[in-house]
Amino acid sequence: TRTRDSLGGRLRTLFQGRQWDDSLWDQLEEILFEADLGYDTVDYLLTQLREEVRISHPQRADDVMELLRHIMVDLFEKASDPTLLDPQRPSIWLMVGVNGTGKTTTAGKFAYMMKRQGYQVILGAADTFRAAAVEQLQEWGQRAGVDVISQGAGADSAAVAYDTVQAAIARSRDLAIIDTAGRLHNKSNLMQELQKVVRVIRRERPDAPHQVWLVIDATTGQNGLAQAQVFLEAVQVTGIVLTKLDGTAKGGIALSIKRELGVPIRFIGVGEKVEDLMPFDAESYVRAILGD
Amino acid sequence: MFDNLTEKLQNTFKRMRNKGRLTEDDVREGLRDVRMALLEADVNFKVVKDFLSRVEQEAIGQDILESLTPAQGVVRIVRDQLTELMGNHVERIKMASNPPTVIYLVGLQGSGKTTSTAKLAKMLKQQGRQPLMVATDIYRPAAVDQLQALGQQIGVPVIYEDGLSPVQLVREGWQRSRQMAKDVILVDTAGRLHIDNALMDELVQMQKEVPAHETLLVVDAMTGQDAVRVAKAFKETLPVTGVILTKLDGDARGGAALSIRAVTDLPIKLIATGEKVDALEAFQPDRMASRILGMGDVLTLIEKA
């Protein structure tokens, strides 16, 4: 049993059925900041909104919220996302991100999701650094019913990645998902190690990796932007998985990342179970931020 | 982004000075730079509001408007107030007068509990204690393996038995500590959301079985506005005695430290600065204040001036 965050409820009572007046700007600002959207994005959104309010003179607070909702949803352009799986097989996916965001868990959830869609999947345990990271992924492999390629702790992570790609080819799998160790983006040696993983994969498959998933924890504040920036530059991130949205954090930093860097959010994590992964939906994400 | 708050403020004030003498409104205007810096550092929105009204009062009460360097004056007040808010001195882990001391590490998923448990065990061992760790995360895959691997690395025993519940495991840990003559019991717990009533209650039951001397909330330094909600909820449910702030080897400014302190009054007791088992340090409020403002070097200059 979980109690819901009261922020949403508080806002609804504040705005619902109420006439719009200028005193509500401060409340709006607070909602946006408390969702971790950050200074620049809040400024951008409120500037846009002021312009629209000036033009259309909405009477009710609900109408203003509706305008804001539109502005926010529009930031996620409607164009359908590219397909997940490359026509060339196997597809190679790489999980990247800072420590503890949910990479290994999401790798397991992805394996399960793709297997349920009828694909042959294999996992690669290229986090050879953190204590028991390999065992953790092996357990996820069991839950998803897929093989896990690994070497012992302390092995070269690029070598494990290479093994995984080769195994995927040899066993004619559709998809190989490679988990990597958590690393802070400001550690250049660790970022270089990640680039090496990519280079080694490309030796076998020059067009790989086909997806590089940056896993961002929804509780992350403004640092998420720096994370995305550096990982994007280092390994050409293709999409974001926003995890832990089952908590009270709204994950607003992901909207800022989308707005400022163009990296799309494609999936959300909503729990610790194998099926707790959902496609990202801009409408419900924005509604959650605005407290609906 | 605001690597140099003082410079920014200086420019703001210079612009104002051109119109003549600095007024109280100018100070308020100047504090917008500070506000932006604090929000970018992830300090909670409401905490920023309260904090700035204090700073404003202080700044207007003093003669900094007359001074030649009002920007430095304002920044000094901001920094001092920040440091004071975060507690002026280093807070230590309290040891029970009647051992064993029981320390629980609790917090959200992935915040760094297991790693910090091992780090703290190592630190205490180096201080001449005889620690023991209890693995009670029976949920996350390989969580027990993780603690056991770390235990082996640092030479500290890990208590765990298949099939036991977390409540039974802490009891087991307690009994084994007596048999093994250990004087500190460190309990690594499963990550949980503060709104997960069932799992929060599990911690309460564990502490009923084996009461805590210290309950340390482990918080990721990259946490944004949610930090306050999390810390409040944990404190309402458990006798939390302090915070371990982790992943400070990153470049997050760590405003969560200030938010938590301001809202819950919990002291930050330790900071973690790396993945290796010795990356644990005492928390220094003044250094954290500078970090939140993103201006370490500038402050040393002011101190010398």
Ligand SMILES: Nc1nc2c(ncn2[C@@H]2O[C@H](COP(=O)(O)OP(=O)(O)OP(=O)(O)O)[C@@H](O)[C@H]2O)c(=O)[nH]1
């Ligand atoms: N509530 C919740 N917990 C999650 C979610 N995703 C992952 N977790 C939990 O977050 C913690 C960290 O997840 P991991 O998958 O180990 O994270 P990681 O990024 O692989 O961590 P490192 O490899 O150590 O950097 C675990 O306790 C997971 O069960 C989610 O969507 N919701």
Ligand SMILES: Nc1nc2c(ncn2[C@@H]2O[C@H](COP(=O)(O)OP(=O)(O)OP(=O)(O)O)[C@@H](O)[C@H]2O)c(=O)[nH]1
């Ligand atoms: N860079 C850095 N990484 C850290 C620090 N503390 C912990 N980590 C890493 O953060 C990740 C999560 O740490 P854990 O100790 O497994 O976190 P936890 O809270 O026990 O996670 P769950 O049990 O899944 O809830 C791991 O990759 C750790 O190596 C730190 O101070 N700096």
Ligand SMILES: [Mg+2]
């Ligand atoms: Mg992992």
Ligand SMILES: [Mg+2]
């Ligand atoms: Mg743990």
